[in-house]
Amino acid sequence: MQDGTFTSAGHLHETCRGDAYARDCPTRQLLDRIGDKWSVLILLLLGEEEMRFSRLKQRIDGISQKMLSHTLRSLERDGLLTRHPVATVPVTVSYRITPLGRDLLGALRMMIDWAETRMSEVAAAQARFDRERVPA
Amino acid sequence: MQDGTFTSAGHLHETCRGDAYARDCPTRQLLDRIGDKWSVLILLLLGEEEMRFSRLKQRIDGISQKMLSHTLRSLERDGLLTRHPVATVPVTVSYRITPLGRDLLGALRMMIDWAETRMSEVAAAQARFDRERVPA
DNA sequence: CTGGATCCCACGCGATACTG
């Protein structure tokens, strides 16, 4: 339960004139939140459709129930998605992206598109780099 | 520790289409690379202008020389930026973003814009969440 | 000035077991 450990004890920095490189800048904050291993994937899925816990777990290859749980709670806290429990016999809970989250998703998707079309070039660059710079 | 990952030799790209949640998807790979604490900030700065090591270090609040060094090398390996050593007396090295990197940057900037305009809403959502869910 | 090598700790995250 100590997930929200954002001490941020640092005091305000002098100039941040629109630049996003100071500690307390929005950019850093965003990166701190969705820069983890699973947030983007979850938002991506919920962008497609509302989804239940178990469904998310089975669609996201390799996520543990602990991390799914933690990440969902974190995203809910950030107002990027909402939680909808249904009092059926075995309780079911579905998650839905919020307008705020959907808006962010628009930006994220451009990143994803880049990944799908250009990651091969990255792989090639890596191979080249490793070949030239003595691999030993 | 590898579960039944359908690694069909040849075009495993197809299966990922629209389903970027498998382990070997471009999306995951990208996230693994630039999902760290500093990559995005560095790309953002180099998107503005070519820059030297020391300059980057002073502009990015809080980065250690070790991490700057590591991240730069990693980004260079990925083909997102290039390194340009100048044989002056005390060696100077400048870094320049590549077309590939600049292209990614376009997508990243949308994310940054979102952060600058909407992070306040996130903060508000957090405050609300923490108030309702007994902070103890 | 650039950046490698080391030491070391915090914590992200996975594995497992338990509950309502």
Place this chain on the structure above:
DNA sequence: CAGTATCGCGTGGGATCCAG
């Protein structure tokens, strides 16, 4: 089904010292 609680490890990343 949808979580929570606990334990443990791997590693991201900061601090510091060293070198070309």
